[in-house]
Amino acid sequence: MRPLIRELVASGVVGEAAEAQGWVRSVRHSKGVSFIDLVDGSSMAGIQVVANPELPGYEEVVRKLGTGCAIEVQGALTESPGKGQRVELAATSIDLIGGVEDDYPLQKKRHGFEFLRTIAHLRPRTNTLAAVFRVRNEAAAAIHEFFRENGFVWLHAPIITSSDAEGAGEMFRVSTFEPGSAPKTEAGETDWSQDFFGRETHLTVSGQLEAEIGALSMSRVYTFGPTFRAENSNTARHLAEFWMVEPELAFCDLDGLAELCESFLKHVLGRILERCSEDMDFFDQRIDKGVRARIEHVVSSPFERMTYTEAISRLEQADRDFEFPVSWGVDLQSEHERHLTEEVVGRPLVVTDYPESIKAFYMYRNDDGKTVRALDVLVPRIGEIVGGSQREHREGVLRERMAASDLDPERYWWYLDLRRHGSVPHAGFGLGFERVVQFVTGMANIRDVIPFPRVPGSAEF
């Protein structure tokens, strides 16, 4: 394969023959020379192609090039006399591979992200979206890398599931029944036993329960894949389809989990700073001033720890009014979380041991009988970025909790079975992948950090 433009720009040798293929970002003509800014998506910086009027086809091809045209250039790398680039490509031939029509919507100026979402098939050609997707790719790679280096097995949790992780939200139904003509039982209800899987099935809302199966056999596993929520939530932080990372460890308690969260986040963010430096400069300058320092701060600061009970008393002492009043037993709102991480400690904060009443049934009950071993990792500006818990591995307590939550033990027979045979303390957390990408890039809307966003009322592309 020929070098990408990124490689030519970074390490191309002056004087050597070179070729480049890509899309024209902008063209600047003057009487005796034309400059073409050519990009191929491999880096923020493109290569400057210099075309002289003596070039074959200059009038017919080069003078007619516009933003978006796909071309192939042969030539030689030369030292650039102009500012802004180390080398440039002095063309000896330029071939038009694919032209653009007059209504090509992308221009060499900035567009609103709202408009770009309506042309999701073309928006990765913009600086910003290409940079986002490069960072997204490095983040995914860094996640796999961290887990591999630490002995975790990537467990492929099912997308179609018949279990529902309680409290995780509304689900999308999976069925082959034709709308309106589903078979009915004698009682007049839909007869799911005749459906494709012989029962009700949905798209997964979490791979956690399956991950627990993995942890209780392979010690350390993680899931990383698409997850679905049919919630009608219309915000800059929610998607109906998103990617979730869920590690699960056997022989691990809440302290061990907190340590994992910290080293995991530091690894992933650190790798992005290292490997996407040019893109991070762009985000820092053009998208969210200060984002780079914020990420560096998370990578270099030890995370603070605090129990929920302590957090509540710190909030009660706070010299400010909250929209939602604080008292022991209420769930923390985003304003509370941000106050804690930004004002009280000024760095990432792990809040632990929440009231049992506001957390899920599968979280380990503390000896005090009123709190559970749950944790949230809070970071400045975003608030909660990770949520996790030590799991209830004692069958008796788990049954009690399920009964209190009005859950049918029959449906969770295999989950309970794990507590009957070789049960051990185990713990895990869940992390919304797009939220991490949002956090590191500073992008304001989650719809702009995933190539094809699915949200209520919208699934084009």
Place this chain on the structure above:
RNA sequence: UCCCCGGUAGCUCAGCUGGUAGAGCAAGCGGCUGUUAACCGCUGGGUCGCAGGUUCGAGUCCUGCCCGGGGAGCCA
């Protein structure tokens, strides 16, 4: 789902207390000896989201609907 804000040229927007629609960029044409989102000149381009209403007259005021954005809740 709730609360706010918005919808004017292909894009980004301006358009005051109602008087018959404008800029920059893009597109087309021309110019300019090396540019950096180049620059300069000319040209074309609009059922002002949709439907009603008030008025001599509505982009502007009123009502309803549709779509989008921001915030909140829920959460990841």
